[in-house]
Amino acid sequence: MFERMKTPGSAGKGAERNVRLLIAAAVLVAAPGLRAQMSCASAATPVAVRDQGGAELTADLTLTCTGGLPAFAGADLPRFQILVVANAAITSKDLDPTVGRSAGWNEALLLVDDPAAAAQRPCAPLDAGPPCEAIQGKPGAPNVFPARRVQDNAVVFSGVAFDPPGPEGSRKLRITNVRVDAAGLDDPFFPDEVRLTVQIFPAGGGTIAVNPAETLAARVAPGLTFGLRTAEDEPAPAAEAALVTTPAMLPEQTPDTEQSLLVRFTEGFASAFRRRNLATSSGSPAMLVGQALPGASYGTETGFYNPTFGAGSGLDQAGLADTGTRLKAVIESIPANVDVWVSQADVSPTGVTHALLTYTDADGGGAFTPATGAKNGFVKLDETNGIAVAVWEVLSSDATRIEDLTFRVLLTAGDGAPASGVATVFGAMTPSSSASAVLAPRFEETFDKQRAFEVKDVVTSAFFTVVSAASYDGVAVAPDSLAAGFGDNLAPGLAVAQGSLPLELAGSSIEMIDSAGMRWNPRLIFASPGQINFWIEPGVTVGPAVLNVLRNGRLAASGQIVVAAYAPSVFSANGDGTGVAAAELLRVSNGSTTPEPVGVYDAEEGRWRPRPVSLGPDGELLFLTLYGTGIRGRARLADVRAEVGGQVVPVIYAGAQSEYAGLDQINLGPLPRSLAGKGEVDIVLRVAGRTSNRVTVAFE
Known part of the structure; x- marks a missing residue:
């Protein structure tokens, strides 16, 4: 009946619009004059569709018709091809109809006069059967008509079948559930x-x-932006990995x-992420309503959907999406013996779950099946040849604002x-369009x-x-x-601990892995770009240890040190381990005690100098x-020996x-009087x- 139309992307693009407009040129001859007087105004409110989508719902197209000659009572309603x-x-x-029923119906539907759900009467006759009865004045005329693909x-x-409204009336025809391949638009x-x-x-x-x-029914726009964030939700540095770690960490x-990073999926426009159905939620992922x-x-992947339509024709599935929007992260080149885990749900500051991890087929399709075997809300991904895939299905969305989902x-x-x-x-929306040609939604x-x-x-x-x-x-x-570590860019600024020693200062922290493989987090005392001072906790196993500096969750520097049972070190007044001691002298005379300093500060040179001590x-x-x-680990006091000026002091x-x-x-003490006059x-x-x-x- 219809001559072959040129499809988008085929040869002769310049003539394509004329083909569309003249497609019916060889169809039928002129209709009777009165009926031809009916005319229809087309309209649509364009919607945004995703540029990678292969089954994108366009806006409903409405035809408001006026004029024509109404049918007489008891007469068959006029029939049209649209x-x-x-x-x-x-x-x-x-x-997909049941066996023995007419095949070839499509989910695109035409509604006459926007009937309420309970008053919708579909017409899907058998191929060999009579057409649906539609008589003027007789109740029960069909008002929902499925399409066939040509x-x-x-x-x-x-x-x-519908009655022309005449010059004083109007009739509305609504065409809905038209999906298009936006990714293939050419x-x-x-x-x-x-x-x-x-x-x-x-x-x-x-x-x-x-x-x-x-009529303009949709505008194509980018549907997804995918990006990486650090564990602390900071932007990943340009040309660097979002997480840099070591095997020991x-x-x-x-x-x-x-030891984590964040993957973030952001809508290109409001409603780019859609749940399957109005009833779909994280609590009831499989729930459906008309x-x-x-x-x-509705802001869902499902369009117009009435599950009460007869199942024999398949119309009870018209408009129903197979899934909600699914978001896929494909991780490749995973190093050997590294396991990858992902959060079951999106990381939401409000605590509301918008998407859940699901098992899928190889193309990202299949019924929603929640992932199992979680530890603390995380599921380990299966890896094949260094590749792991995580797929989350959107179960809650807000069509009025641009949202992002982070995992x-x-x-x-x-x-x-x-x-x-x-x-x-890389991140993408799924199921895949290339291998799942019948699914809605589907994406390139x-x-x-x-x-x-x-x-x-x-x-x-x-x-x-x-x-x-x-x-x-x-x-x-x-x-x-107490220990100190030196390096470059260890912290973004200078910070000193106040009160209880924290695990983090100025965004920096330290991880220590001892010789037994135990991980420790030393408490920090001071942090600066070039130096961090910290306290090594009791219980660290002696032997070689690795220390890693993490800055905002990213590895900034690493080093090694030997942990010994005791490592005696004495503080100096100038804080460099040499020169005048950080010490205090206590003089006992006639039953009274008097503290005295052993150093004096030289303001010109900015250093402490010895203050000669009199033995009296x-x-x-x-x-x-x-x-x-590093001294308290000694077994007994007798293990500690002190020498002052080469002389043993108790x-x-x-x-x-x-x-x-x-x-x-x-x-120490008492100091021997033989130190008098020895100088420094x-x-x-x-x-x-x-x-x-x-x-x-120094002694005078």
């Missing part, structure tokens, strides 16, 4: 617009005037949010030692890969040189001691209090100073064979 041609492939689903970009509604005249052309043919021949014949079994109010905008990706160590490497990721994939995470050896990171905070000796540190007359006793770290106390974490106190002399401690740094005190 042809809809698009400048893109029409991808409304062809319905070629890739055209459908036709046949046998549409119109040189309207490259970003979906246009529908309508022609109406009375059964007796001729055409009914439609003005305008061609990866937890072995339980996911750790510190969406049969003509002209309503967390975590890393853990696998069964063996994690290998180094850089993993990439893009492959804009970004650097997701990098696992690299510690030696390739920026150096973090760790020393005792007292001596600045990098030989060893001890459990429950016979009978006076002098005791010296030193401050250090050690009265060597252990924790009660006020500050990690700070040790050493009380060295003070050195030895703990079970380990020697401290040398500090000084």
Whole structure:
């Protein structure tokens, strides 16, 4: 009946519009004059459709018809054929009827006079049967008509029965559930617009005037922006991975949010993300209700849908989407023995769940099936040849504003030692259009890969040189001691802990992995771009240890140090581990005690200098209090030996100073009177064979 129309993308694009407009030229001859007087005005409120979508719902097209000759009572209603041609492939689903019923119906529907849901009467007759009865004045005339596909970009509604309204009335025809392949739109005249052309043919021949014949039904726009964020929800640095970590930093079994990154899907326009049906929610993902109010905008992947239509014709499935919008993250080049976990739900600041992780077929399709086996809200992805895929289905959306959905990706160590490497990721909407040609929705994939995470050896990171905070000796540190680390860009600014020592200062933190593989988070005292001072907690296993500096959740520097049971170090007044001791002298005379300093501050040079100490007359006793770290681990007091000016001085106390974490106190004395007149002399401690740094005190 219809000659072959040229489809979008075929040869002869310049003539395509004429083909659409003249398609019915060979159809029928002129209709009777009175009936031809009816004319229809077409209108649509254009909607945005996603540029990657293969089955995008266009706006409803309405035809408001006036004029013509109404039928007499008891007469058959006039019947019409209504042809809809698009400048893109029409991808409304062809319905699957039951055995023995007429095949070939399409989910695109035509409604007469916008009937209420309960009053909707579909007409889908058998191929060999009589047409649906439609008699003027007799109740029960059909008012819902399905289409048939006539070629890739055209459908036709046949046998549409309605009464011309006459000169004083009007009749509304609504065409709904027209889906198009927006991704395949290839119109040189309207490259970003979906246009529908309508022609109406009375059964007796001729055409009914439609003005305008061609109507804008949708505008094509980008539907998705995909990006990466750091674990702290900061933008990923340009040309760098969102997470840089080391094998030693990866937890072995339980996911750790510190070793993570965020993937973010952002709508290109409001309503680009859609749940399947108005009743769909995170609590009831499979729930469905009718969406049969003509002209309503539901903001869902499902269009006009009335499940009460007869199942035999398949019309009870018309308009029903197969899924909600699904968001897919494909992670590739995953290093060996690195496991990838993802959050079951989106990371929402309000706590409202908008999308859930689902199992799918290879193309991202299939019924919603929630992922299982979660730990703390995270599910480990299956990996094949270094590739893992996560798919979340949108279950809640707001069609009035642009939304973004963010999901967390975590890393853990696998069964063996994690290998180094850089993993990439790309995000897309799914199911895939290429392999799931009958699904709605469906999408063309893009492959804009970004650097997701990098696992690299510690030696390739920026150096973090760790020393005792007292001596600045990098030989060893001890459990429950104070340490300092040096490097570049360790923290964005300067910060000093106030009150209880925090795990993080100025956005920086430290992870320590001891020789037993245990992970510790030292408390921080001071942080600056070039230096971090911290307290190593008790319980750290002796042996070599790795320390990693994390800045805003990203690896900034790494270093190694030996942890020893004791690593005696003494503080100096100038804070560099040399020169005048950070000490206090206590003079005991005639039963009274007087504290005295051992140094004096030189304001011109900005340094402490020794203050010569007088031993006083016979009978006076002098005791010296030193401050250090790494000493309290000694087994017994006798293991601590002190020398002042080469002379052994009794050690009265060597252990924790009660006020500050990690700070040790050493009380010596009485000082031998033979030190009188020695000038500036060295003070050195030895703990079970380990020697401290040398500090000084002066005697007059």
